[in-house]
Amino acid sequence: MRPEVVISRALGVEPGAITDDSSSATLQNWDSMGHITLILELESHYGVHFSIEESLVMKDCATIKQLLVTKGVRW
């Protein structure tokens, strides 16, 4: 499943609403609790683990995709 879909499900928004530019600044549901949900969903979906450092920088969709690539995730 594409990261956009995982992100949209985690945040409870339409998949079409997620672009590379989507971030905690552009999406209302991407608040602090939404961010935790997002991290947990990405981890459980792709079987990866994010450190605190990574969790703090992954504030937009493009960064998340880059991080996933560095962890060897393909979609």
Added chain:
Amino acid sequence: MANLGTASVGYKPVAGSGQSLDLVMLRAFRGATDPAIKLRALAALDPERAIEWMLASRSDSVAGIRTSDGAAVLLEIVRRASAAGDDSVLLRSATAVSQQPTLASADLLVELVRAMDRNIVAPALGSVARSLVAGGAAQPELVALAAEAAVAAGHAAEAEQLITQLSREARTPTRIRQVQQLQQMLPEAQRSVRIALLSSYTIDPLRAWLEVECRNAGLNAQVYVAPFNSWEREMRDPGSALFAFTPDIVFVAAAVDDLIPDLRSSIGQPALTAAGDAALDRVLSSITAFRQQNHAPVVVHSFFSATDEAGDASGSRAAWLAELNAKLAAGAAQLERCYPLDLGEVLASAPAAADDARLRHLARMRLTHAVLPELARASVRRIVPALGLTRKCVVLDLDNTLWGGIVGEVGTDGLRLGESSPGSEYVEFQLYLKALTRKGFLLAIASKNNEADALDALRNHKMMVLRPEDFVASRINWLPKPDNLRSIAEELNLGLDAFVFVDDNPAERAQMRRALPQVLTVELPSDAALYRKALEELPGLQRLDVTEEDGKRTQLYQARRAREDARAGAESLDQFLASLSLVARVGKADRQSTRRIQQLFERTNQFNLTTRRYDLPTIEERAAADDWRVYQVSAKDRFSDHGLVGAAVVRANGPEWSIENLVLSCRLIGYGAETALLATIERDAIACGAHSLCGEFLTSPRNQPAREFYRNHGFTPESEARENTRWRLDLTRSRVAVPQWLEVVHDAS
């Protein structure tokens, strides 16, 4: 269609595949004589045409395609179309499955659900999903689809059960949100509950699970989460948002790691003990302050800790924590309606550790999603009894429920029931049920057996824990179980929503759910060793307070049955009542009886004139006040002493006394205790110089048995409204008539 198998076939090139592959397939198709191979080749060449061939071949034995081959090929087609994003083939496949359900497999449906738009899938595949799930398929996608279809077909009880099943598998926030969306399609829950969560750490994520588990228990939850770490302020300030929320129940989750930050380092004795006592005092004194202003029940989480003494293998910190929790439980028991919730038990039942160091630092979460479902369930096990929604009677099947095997086939001695396995699991289950009777629950039997066989087993099997006298009613016959349950409800004079139904047979459960949705039908696991756990976890079988009265309930109902039998033998009703030697003792509430009176007001639904509930402090306050009276009535007859069975709260000042509420245990309806109560109130009112006695009847869904109470005792209605009526008795003119067969004794006041 049939000539497709032999003649040339027109086909469109498969998107994205090379011409050479098509040619190979074409040769395979033309050359093959085995229809299954032919079908596979055609599926690769032209999937839509292959689907048509499969559908047509159902009525064409010449094609000779086995159902299993068809289903396998269709799965291949769908997987390929899903990868290629071919919506047209997906749609054609979904339609084919809805036309020919034998082509469906659980894997196929899951694939379609994942690849297609829900709005298209749900109507086409819902009923197929329902039958697959009924046959044991448990993939979350299918269960969700089946639940949706059950709602659409008007089977709300089946949908509720499926959604509950789905919620048990949900472990992530996204999954629980899906469950919430499904629950929103269900009919609105009958009861609402306002839940406040107060915590020293981030507890917001519990909200979704709590809402879901409440709905599973038939409650519509409104949850207030207090601002981060504001729990002490919120409880102590009557102007806080907590008070404005008017909660029905409050949860206090203060983490000892937050209260004693030094726990992260080496703290050592005796500082540790002193710090623990100070933390305990903060929690208990906050609850005490809240209690002075608000009577909502408070559930306090026991202490748990994510930290351990550095390099300490002696276990002293665990011992300290256990001691602290013992003190917390003792302290809570001293407070009115304050109940501890053992977090240790909750954490132990969760599949993974509660603490995630990263989430603790990032979001100040101390309980992660690994334990939130268990915590929500444990919370609902406090909420349901706190609202007075505990069930009253467990109706049990016999064969493979109370014992292993079918008694009609193997006989009493052939049953699996004993100290070792197989059989010890049933003994354990029976011991649990026996313990329920000591907590005031009733047991009854609804079983399809020859009565003589079943009774022989119950009477004579050496290892039987439950004997015939442990059951207050039994229906051992071949009638439909919903009929039997209804007749048990009538016999015991209990509402259907007082019952829990336990049966190992899924068909019996489905029938009961459909016929009597008010009855709580337990989704019993297929493994008998898990029966006990399934019941232990039911919110409807929890009690927060057990009174002395509760332990005697089965005997009281047994006596009631003896009395009913005597009634059947008597010539007239009056003769029968006279034969009972009924004595009603009426007096004012005293210190020993206020808790039982409070419980009566809370638990009585049928003979309850206004359904006004009271908390204990209010009962105590009114019992002591000059302008109020709280009355109690006890009853006994030649069969048994029923104990305290009725109560009334009366405003007693001036020329007009007013009955605010009057309740009577449903066991005693029709035996005159209510008349004795009213006659005593009247006598006191006259003695105090009152001229009239008033009371209201407020209709509830359950209190029809009390509707004519005032009319039957000579009161006149002041308004003719059907639902709610105010009644008056002019004390200068009429008197409440006490029947001849009833002896009324007045306690000295």
